[in-house]
Amino acid sequence: MTKLRTAQAAKKITKTAEDIHAKILKSKSPTMITPIRSLINIKYQPKIGYFEMLGKKKQRALTVRTVRTFAQALKMMSLAKELIDTDDMATKREAYYVSKNWGKAGFSEQSESDTIMDDIEAMFAVNREQLRFTPEEKGGDIAGRLIVIDTDSLGKKIKIDCTRFGSGAYSIPTDVENLRFQSQAKFVLAIETAGMFQRLVKYDYWKKMKCILISMGGVPTRACRRFIRRLTDQLKIPVYAFVDGDPYGYFNIYRTLKVGSGRAAHLNKFFCVPSTRFLGVTPQDIITYKLPTHPLKEVDIKRAKDALRNDPFVKHHKPWQKAINQMLEMGVRVEQQAFAKHGLDFVVNKYLPSKLKNPSKFLP
Amino acid sequence: MTKLRTAQAAKKITKTAEDIHAKILKSKSPTMITPIRSLINIKYQPKIGYFEMLGKKKQRALTVRTVRTFAQALKMMSLAKELIDTDDMATKREAYYVSKNWGKAGFSEQSESDTIMDDIEAMFAVNREQLRFTPEEKGGDIAGRLIVIDTDSLGKKIKIDCTRFGSGAYSIPTDVENLRFQSQAKFVLAIETAGMFQRLVKYDYWKKMKCILISMGGVPTRACRRFIRRLTDQLKIPVYAFVDGDPYGYFNIYRTLKVGSGRAAHLNKFFCVPSTRFLGVTPQDIITYKLPTHPLKEVDIKRAKDALRNDPFVKHHKPWQKAINQMLEMGVRVEQQAFAKHGLDFVVNKYLPSKLKNPSKFLP
Numbered sequence: 001m002t003k004l005r006t007a008q009a010a011k012k013i014t015k016t017a018e019d020i021h022a023k024i025l026k027s028k029s030p031t032m033i034t035p036i037r038s039l040i041n042i043k044y045q046p047k048i049g050y051f052e053m054l055g056k057k058k059q060r061a062l063t064v065r066t067v068r069t070f071a072q073a074l075k076m077m078s079l080a081k082e083l084i085d086t087d088d089m090a091t092k093r094e095a096y097y098v099s100k101n102w103g104k105a106g107f108s109e110q111s112e113s114d115t116i117m118d119d120i121e122a123m124f125a126v127n128r129e130q131l132r133f134t135p136e137e138k139g140g141d142i143a144g145r146l147i148v149i150d151t152d153s154l155g156k157k158i159k160i161d162c163t164r165f166g167s168g169a170y171s172i173p174t175d176v177e178n179l180r181f182q183s184q185a186k187f188v189l190a191i192e193t194a195g196m197f198q199r200l201v202k203y204d205y206w207k208k209m210k211c212i213l214i215s216m217g218g219v220p221t222r223a224c225r226r227f228i229r230r231l232t233d234q235l236k237i238p239v240y241a242f243v244d245g246d247p248y249g250y251f252n253i254y255r256t257l258k259v260g261s262g263r264a265a266h267l268n269k270f271f272c273v274p275s276t277r278f279l280g281v282t283p284q285d286i287i288t289y290k291l292p293t294h295p296l297k298e299v300d301i302k303r304a305k306d307a308l309r310n311d312p313f314v315k316h317h318k319p320w321q322k323a324i325n326q327m328l329e330m331g332v333r334v335e336q337q338a339f340a341k342h343g344l345d346f347v348v349n350k351y352l353p354s355k356l357k358n359p360s361k362f363l364p
Numbered sequence: 365m366t367k368l369r370t371a372q373a374a375k376k377i378t379k380t381a382e383d384i385h386a387k388i389l390k391s392k393s394p395t396m397i398t399p400i401r402s403l404i405n406i407k408y409q410p411k412i413g414y415f416e417m418l419g420k421k422k423q424r425a426l427t428v429r430t431v432r433t434f435a436q437a438l439k440m441m442s443l444a445k446e447l448i449d450t451d452d453m454a455t456k457r458e459a460y461y462v463s464k465n466w467g468k469a470g471f472s473e474q475s476e477s478d479t480i481m482d483d484i485e486a487m488f489a490v491n492r493e494q495l496r497f498t499p500e501e502k503g504g505d506i507a508g509r510l511i512v513i514d515t516d517s518l519g520k521k522i523k524i525d526c527t528r529f530g531s532g533a534y535s536i537p538t539d540v541e542n543l544r545f546q547s548q549a550k551f552v553l554a555i556e557t558a559g560m561f562q563r564l565v566k567y568d569y570w571k572k573m574k575c576i577l578i579s580m581g582g583v584p585t586r587a588c589r590r591f592i593r594r595l596t597d598q599l600k601i602p603v604y605a606f607v608d609g610d611p612y613g614y615f616n617i618y619r620t621l622k623v624g625s626g627r628a629a630h631l632n633k634f635f636c637v638p639s640t641r642f643l644g645v646t647p648q649d650i651i652t653y654k655l656p657t658h659p660l661k662e663v664d665i666k667r668a669k670d671a672l673r674n675d676p677f678v679k680h681h682k683p684w685q686k687a688i689n690q691m692l693e694m695g696v697r698v699e700q701q702a703f704a705k706h707g708l709d710f711v712v713n714k715y716l717p718s719k720l721k722n723p724s725k726f727l728p
Contacts, residue, residue: 094559138505150529168514169537195455341461344462
């Protein structure tokens with residue numbers, strides 16, 4: 001399945017290269033067509049559950065003015081093909097340094113090579129991991145009822161049992177395209193802070209609740225989002241997000257995980273996890289559980305008002321508008337560790353069980 | 365051994381509390397004595413290999429003016445004792461929220477509770493993990509020839525084999541005090557970036573070189589530093605640091621890992637890893653391996669000049685002064701992924717083997 005996807009990406013590269021080659025032989029100017037990657041080309045699609053592109057495209061023809069970027073795009077495609085063929089990989093930064101051997105097609109700044117890479121991934125409608133370009137950053141730790149199936153360097157299957165890590169965890173690799181999963185878990189709990197994750201691990205929460213715990217460590221990385229997406233595609237279990245009750249938690253973390261981001265709409269179909277629901281912490285939880293809070297900062301208020309006005313996801317979901325307005329009226333934010341006021345075990349023995357009686361009441 | 369350390373911490377708390385109690389019964393003003401935690405109270409100790417405190421102390425007496433912080437320190441000590449007795453733990457942030465139930469002794473800001481916690485850890489000459497206060501952040505991934513021995517929640521021994529993670533890794537928990545280790549590895553390679561770590565994992569570097577790979581992900585967290593320290597204390601193998609060739613890599617990452625930091629001198633004896641040596645990337649490597657570079661930024665130059673003038677570690681080591689002056693003269697910095705210019709496998713097949721022929725030539 002995965003190998004198939006990568007092989008398809010290789011085929012697409014070959015096809016494009018052949019077309020360009022044929023045009024040149026006929027003395028015609030070759031072109032490359034890529035979707036426009038900006039907000040004017042996206043729409044929130046409630047049915048499929050994420051931001052999607054509208055189909056506006058830009059065409060890059062080979063001219064005197066574009067010859068350098070045209071050559072760079074071709075070299076980058078060639079590098080991807082080579083990585084696929086040799087089962088190797090390169091980070092964005094490594095790809096930039098590899099170009100230092102391309103003579104005049106070398107990039108002067110990594111931002112240039114990043115842009116070309118984004119164009120190519122959009123052009124082929126794949127995520128760049130399928131072209132064997134891997135993220136710079138790891139991110140995301142797992143504990144609980146999950147067996148990850150990976151291969152070692154000789155191609156032998158390895159089963160990694162995430163119940164067997166004690167106080168530690170399984171750290172998600174930067175490239176998750178080749179992983180497969182086995183699990184009887186009932187749900188995934190995606191947690192913002194490492195501190196809360198460690199508490200739930202300490203209290204064996206995954207054992208009692210038959211679930212998979214994932215520490216996102218703030219905004220989830222590409223690898224973490226893709227991992228959760230592939231996991232839930234295969235296991236068909238819901239994801240519940242447990243993050244701080246502030247605009248950063250609501251939008252930068254939760255909304256990005258669930259529907260993706262506007263800036264990278266060509267990728268959302270690979271990275272977003274539409275089955276995610278918001279467990280907490282909600283503004284209502286502050287009242288229900290008498291939680292200690294902090295005043296909203298200027299930036300929080302601005303972010304919340306912007307979301308009410310402009311965010312297609314928020315504009316589509318009335319319960320979110322209500323929650324955000326409630327937060328603005330209360331003028332406070334809350335951290336997920338605030339439950340410690342009622343004792344360190346309160347979150348495990350009271351808050352989570354009480355919430356999980358009614359997942360249907362979670363914010364969408 | 366570890367249980368013993370924790371039990372000793374509990375005893376120290378009880379002893380201090382009893383002394384204070386006795387003084388109060390005799391109608392004398394009780395006091396708490398803590399070392400001064402600032403640069404005026406530290407010195408670089410080449411023989412033991414880290415910054416150490418000089419022994420200046422401050423005394424906190426119970427007066428009308430200090431009654432609130434005095435009470436807070438006592439409550440915090442009491443919380444630590446409770447955590448030890450119940451084998452629980454609390455993050456700094458949780459400890460702050462727990463205080464919301466202490467009535468007038470509650471903290472208004474987390475910075476207040478952090479300060480009291482730092483005082484207590486200095487007062488008892490332990491690291492706060494021994495008082496069961498755990499860091500907020502995870503950090504540090506492991507792959508290679510290491511078996512970590514942990515216990516599950518029922519106290520049963522768990523062996524975690526870090527050769528069995530495929531493309532993933534073992535994620536270090538926030539509290540490493542109870543871990544033990546088994547290994548035949550010859551050295552530890554501590555790597556700055558997740559991208560480079562992933563490359564070495566991909567190429568099975570740990571298998572060929574019989575070593576342990578650690579991804580620090582930038583400046584190593586407390587948990588990561590303490591892990592490396594405990595690991596090398598037990599295994600007696602050297603640590604080689606492989607980081608970017610810039611002042612951030614040299615001082616913020618390498619020097620912190622090796623000798624600790626001036627600001628937290630009371631902790632260095634627990635966290636620094638004096639056996640660490642600097643594999644690269646050095647300014648000389650830029651010339652030897654014809655590496656692509658970036659110009660030094662203003663902040664790099666300032667940081668380097670400051671280090672030459674004021675950093676006791678740099679002032680003690682001539683080879684470091686030479687390297688920093690060489691960097692300033694060349695006016696450039698280098699990233700550890702720059703080797704990709706010569707091919708993605710260059711770092712594994714050429715650079716590291718050539719360097720590792722002569723670890724005695726590594727910068728100290």
